[in-house]
Amino acid sequence: MLNLRRATEKDLLLLYDWANDSEVRKAAFNSRTIGMEDHSSWFLRKLTRSDSDIYIMEFENIPVGQIRFDEREERNSYLIDYSIDLKYRGKGFGSKIIELGMKAQMDKFRKDLEFIALVKNQNISSRKCFDKIGFRQDDRTEEFITYKYAGRYEK
Secondary structure (H helix, E strand, C coil): CEEEEECCHHHHHHHHHHHCCHHHHHHCCCCCCCCHHHHHHHHHHHHHCCCEEEEEEEECCEEEEEEEEEECCCCCEEEEEEEECHHHCCCCHHHHHHHHHHHHHHHHHCCCEEEEEEEECCCHHHHHHHHHHCCEEEEECCCEEEEEEEECCCC
8 A cells, every 4th residue: 555644854864765776866856865964954854845845755654755846936846856765766666656655745725836947958757757647758868867747636
């Protein structure tokens, strides 16, 4: 059974480990390893901000991934960042966490929202996840693809 819950301070080390996974670092904008002090201050700041939401997806009560939504300057538009634990990659959890996360955001605000994802061209698994869900490629550079999705809130 899949469950999505809000991240808490207790998830600090879990997200630190996931953030420093070698594949996650390769897919990130900044590929250098993150120090604990930097991660800790960043994470605790994100938990208290009203323009950022972090969720943990669990499968049978085991954390398998995280998804974060950062509000963009355009109101009702959110940038998506997600990662799946190494042991659970390739099992369909990427598209599931994106779908569940978007639903959680729309349920929270009770309205339609726009979702944006920036994906490195060589990150084939993430590209497949966003394509599968129905995101459209909005822009492409030598390094990144910008995906967009117009989420429809359902009561």
